[in-house]
Amino acid sequence: MAIIHQIRRKYANKAEETVADLLYGTGVKSEDEMEAVIKRKAAEISIAMAILHGGDWRVQIDHEEPFVHITRRLQRNPRSASRRD
Numbered sequence: 001m002a003i004i005h006q007i008r009r010k011y012a013n014k015a016e017e018t019v020a021d022l023l024y025g026t027g028v029k030s031e032d033e034m035e036a037v038i039k040r041k042a043a044e045i046s047i048a049m050a051i052l053h054g055g056d057w058r059v060q061i062d063h064e065e066p067f068v069h070i071t072r073r074l075q076r077n078p079r080s081a082s083r084r085d
Contacts, residue, residue: 035063046070 011017046057
């Protein structure tokens with residue numbers, strides 16, 4: 001049998017290989033660890049935004065509807081309908 005037929009691909013496609021490389025780079029072994037990484041990275045971004053732009057920043061992470069939202073908290077304004085978290 002030729003050598004070419006003995007080679008087995010480790011991943012089904014390039015996208016799967018990229019995801020595996022990203023996970024390997026984070027050192028994450030479980031879903032709970034991945035959520036902690038996401039929380040830490042979002043906090044790092046909010047701190048960087050506060051340093052760069054000033055103000056108080058908040059992070060909202062929802063794993064049910066997968067999104068991460070980082071926004072500046074609104075100033076207390078009696079006419080504003082929004083409230084601080």
